[in-house]
Amino acid sequence: MSDTLPDDTATLGQVARIAGVSPSTVSRYLNGSARVSDARRQAVEAAIAQLNYRPNMVARSLASGRTSTVGVLTQDIASPFFNEALRGVEDALTEARYAPLFVSGHWDSSEEAERLALLSARRVDGVVMMHGHIRDEDIAPVAKRLPIVMVGRATTTLDLPSITIDNRLGAYKATRHLIELGHVDIAFIAGPADHHDALQRLLGYQDALREAGIEYREALVARADFEEATGMLAIQQLIESRQPFTAVFAANDQSAYGARLALYRRGIRVPEDISLVGFDDLPHSSYCVPPLTTVRQPAYEVGLQAGQAVVKLIEGEDFSLPPLAVELVIRESTLPRRR
Amino acid sequence: MSDTLPDDTATLGQVARIAGVSPSTVSRYLNGSARVSDARRQAVEAAIAQLNYRPNMVARSLASGRTSTVGVLTQDIASPFFNEALRGVEDALTEARYAPLFVSGHWDSSEEAERLALLSARRVDGVVMMHGHIRDEDIAPVAKRLPIVMVGRATTTLDLPSITIDNRLGAYKATRHLIELGHVDIAFIAGPADHHDALQRLLGYQDALREAGIEYREALVARADFEEATGMLAIQQLIESRQPFTAVFAANDQSAYGARLALYRRGIRVPEDISLVGFDDLPHSSYCVPPLTTVRQPAYEVGLQAGQAVVKLIEGEDFSLPPLAVELVIRESTLPRRR
DNA sequence: CTGTTAGCGCTTTCAA
C-alpha cells in the first residue's frame, strides 16, 4: 500500500486489461449500451475502483459525436435578470447530465453570431439562445445541424421552438392595477425600441388604458433601456414634460429602481405621492424601500423549461409549450390615488 | 452556384485534399505552428473558404491533450456578487481564446467535489475556484494534474495561487468612517461564521474599535449569512437586545439591504436616525434609497485577474499578485451622529 | 518547408 494515490488519468484500455476483458465490454458497462455478465461486470467495477478511473469525455465525444454539452448564449452573464434564468438552465441540464457552456453576446448581433459559431465548433449538442439579437441568417446554418431553443424571442423565418412569457398580459395587469387604484395619469417608462419584450409591454399598457377609456399620451411615455441609469433619466424627462402624473409603470424592475431613486432625489415620496410598478420581480424587488409592486415573471422556470426543451430535442423527442403565466405581485410601492 | 450552402461540417482532411496539400500543412497553417509557403497558404485559405471549414475542437482536444477550456467553480451562478467576478473571468478567458465552463457548487462541499471531478473528466486545462468550501483533500488529486487558482480563499495544506482582497482593511475603513462621524455605538451584522471573508471583516471592525478605544460588545454583533433575509433578522435581533446604537456596519451589501428594509419597517430613518454601511459595492448599491455607503471591492477585477492567472499558469508562466485594494465609497446612507 | 506515420481514448459495427 505504499504506492502513490492513483490520479484519475487511467484509460479505458487499462481498466480492460486489469479486469481481463475487452475494451468494448468496459465501454458497454459504462454506457449501459448492452448487457454485461455478472462476472465481468464485477471485474470491471473492481478495476475501475482500483484505478480510480473516470472516462475521458473528450475521447468519448470524438468517438460518439456527442459532447453532452449545451451552449447557452446570453446577452450579459452578469445581469440580475438573466441570472435566475441561467440557474434554471443549469439545473435542467445538470439533471439530464449535460453541462452548459455559457457565452455572452454583449448585446451585439455580430458578436453573438461569432459566439454561436464558437459553440458550433466546440460541437455542443444543442443551444439555448436567451433574448438574442442575432439575425436569422446567422442562426440558420447552425440550426440545420443542431437543436436551438429560443428564449424571449421568436424567430420569424426559422420557426425554432421558443419559451416565452405573456409580456403583454403582464403589462396589462400592472397598468390595470394602477387604474383600479384610481390613477389616470399613468406614465410609462418603456424599454429599448427594438426589444421584443419591451414592445409587448408597451402594448399591454396601451390595452389597459384603452379598456378604461383613458387616452394614450406620448408625453407620458419615456424611453429607457432596461437599466437603472436610464430609468432615472426617464423620470427627469417625464417631469420636464410638465404633464402631471400620479403613477409610473416601468417596463422592468431595473428601470423602476432608477425611477425610484430619481423620485427620492426630488423629494417625491413613493407610494404616497407617486405609485410605482415594475416588471420582472427580480430577487431584489422584495427588498427595495419600499418593496416594489411588480409583475412576476418566472425567470427560473423559463430557464428550466428551456433547458429541458433542448435536452428533449437533442434526444429526439418533441417539444412545445404555451407562454408561461405572469402574475402581479402587489407590495408596497402602490397606493390609491389621493383626491 | 445552385448547390446548397455548405454547413460547417467539413473536415481538415477534405480541406487538405481540395487544397492539394497534406493534412499536416493545413494543421500547421491553422495553428501557426510552423511556416507555410505562400502558395500553399493561399490554396489552404481558398479551400477553407470554399468549404466554410471550422476545425473540430473536440478532435483537436483529443489529439493535443488541451481543450482550451477552463472550469469555473462558483457557489451560486445567480448571486449578484459572483456576477461581476464571473464577467471578469469570462473576459479574461475569451481574450486568451479559452472558454469558461461554469458550474455551481451550491454551497455544498461534497457537491463541489463532484463538480470538480466533472470538470476534470471534461479535461479542462485549468480551474478557477470562487470562494469554495471544498476540502483540500478533494482538490489535491486535481491540483496535481492542472493549475487551480483560488479566489477569496487560500488553501492551507496545498499552497495554490489565490486572488484575494484586503477584507480586513476594508472593514476597518468602513468602521473608521463611522467613528469619524462621531458614532460610538456601532452595530455589526456579521457574515457566516465559517466564511473566510466574513471573519476578516469582523476583525477589521474590531481593529477600528480598538484603535478608537471603543469597547467591543458582543451584544452589538448579530450574525447573518450574507443575504437580505437574514440581514433583516439581524436588525430585529439587535433591537431586541436593547443595546442602543446609532450606526450599523453590515458585512456585505446584501445584508445591508435587508437591514435597510427592516429599519424602514420600524420607521427608523437612514441616515437621519441610523447610519448604514455595507461591503462589496454591488452594482445595485448606487441605486438604493438612499444610495449605500459601502466598501468597494473590485469584483470584476478579481475575476479578470483570476482568469489571467489560470491562463498564465496553463501556459507555463509564473504568477503572483498581492491582495487587491479596496476602497470606501461614501454615498448617502451615513451622516454624523446627532447629539 | 512538407509529407508520412502514428496515435489521442473511446465507441461501434461486425462476427463469433
Add this chain to the structure above:
DNA sequence: TTGAAAGCGCTAACAG
C-alpha cells in the same frame, strides 16, 4: 454476451 477491428478528426514527431 463478447472481442476484434476500424475509425472519430486532428496533432505531432520524424524524415526528408
